[in-house]
Amino acid sequence: MPEFSKMRKPDVKIVILGDMNVGKTSLLHRYTERKFKDTVSTVGGAFFLKQWGPYNISIWDTAGREQFHGLGSMYCRGAAAVILTYDLTNWHSLAELEERFLSLTDTANHDCIYAIVGNKADLTGNQAQQVAGQDGPTEDQGEGGGVNPPSACPTPPASPVLLSRVTLNKQVSREDAVSLYGRILRYKGMDESNCLPADKMCFETSAKTGYNVDALFETLFDMVLPSILRNRTEREQSPTVDLEDHKETGKRTRARCC
Numbered sequence: 001m002p003e004f005s006k007m008r009k010p011d012v013k014i015v016i017l018g019d020m021n022v023g024k025t026s027l028l029h030r031y032t033e034r035k036f037k038d039t040v041s042t043v044g045g046a047f048f049l050k051q052w053g054p055y056n057i058s059i060w061d062t063a064g065r066e067q068f069h070g071l072g073s074m075y076c077r078g079a080a081a082v083i084l085t086y087d088l089t090n091w092h093s094l095a096e097l098e099e100r101f102l103s104l105t106d107t108a109n110h111d112c113i114y115a116i117v118g119n120k121a122d123l124t125g126n127q128a129q130q131v132a133g134q135d136g137p138t139e140d141q142g143e144g145g146g147v148n149p150p151s152a153c154p155t156p157p158a159s160p161v162l163l164s165r166v167t168l169n170k171q172v173s174r175e176d177a178v179s180l181y182g183r184i185l186r187y188k189g190m191d192e193s194n195c196l197p198a199d200k201m202c203f204e205t206s207a208k209t210g211y212n213v214d215a216l217f218e219t220l221f222d223m224v225l226p227s228i229l230r231n232r233t234e235r236e237q238s239p240t241v242d243l244e245d246h247k248e249t250g251k252r253t254r255a256r257c258c
């Protein structure tokens with residue numbers, strides 16, 4: 001069970017962006033509380049603190065609704081990793097990442113890493129097979145009064161007929177995600193040969209069944225560690241002057257007026 005520390009200054013920030021309803025909050029609930037429960041559409045943003053070894057990582061959940069669009073660049077400020085999330089059964093949610101959300105990441109760190117996450121894999125063919133033999137966490141919480149009740153229908157056994165129809169639900173292929181990742185690197189002016197390869201940065205998940213959710217977050221936690229160490233070294237090398245320090249230093253300095 002992951003350990004979530006209460007309050008300590010985070011060493012690094014990860015932000016999850018994406019259109020409304022793709023499942024950003026549900027992914028965080030699945031990872032932090034091991035549950036798939038009712039959600040309400042996020043207003044503004046919220047953050048979770050995750051202790052990862054000796055480090056503290058803040059994970060910022062953001063609102064997908066257009067009316068909160070402007071806040072996204074504020075949340076991305078200083079981010080070491082951005083999770084760009086779409087719904088595998090909704091092509092438009094992938095297109096929105098490039099049209100509406102990518103520019104918000106201009107305020108992220110220059111060496112920020114980008115993960116492309118297709119959620120709701122339980123609604124596509126591949127995940128249905130996973131669920132049929134799924135042994136991941138599946139304690140669903142049906143109660144609660146949120147406006148976005150989890151898709152309540154129990155996952156039917158994967159039958160060939162169902163698989164073909166369920167597979168039709170899948171509107172976004174892995175190739176689509178991989179090519180988006182390449183366009184993001186070019187937008188950032190990054191040399192693809194120096195970046196983490198697309199097959200490491202494109203994930204398909206299901207907040208509903210837990211499929212690939214731990215792998216997503218814990219892969220990113222390991223990937224941001226170098227950024228934490230760099231930050232710490234920079235902080236140690238450029239000690240800030242403590243303006244509050246009034247100790248006499250022998251030499252009296254007086255405010256002078258010109």
Ligand SMILES: Nc1nc2c(ncn2[C@@H]2O[C@H](COP(=O)(O)OP(=O)(O)OP(=O)(O)O)[C@@H](O)[C@H]2O)c(=O)[nH]1
Nearest residue numbers: 020021022023024025026039042064120150207208
């Ligand atoms: N089947 C299925 N439904 C999901 C999954 N993840 C989220 N949902 C459902 O999708 C709806 C939206 O989920 P949220 O987590 O609130 O989506 P969000 O991206 O946080 O939305 P905003 O806060 O409005 O930006 C809810 O009804 C969830 O139950 C998933 O992996 N599978």
Ligand SMILES: [Mg+2]
Nearest residue numbers: 024025041042
């Ligand atoms: Mg949300």
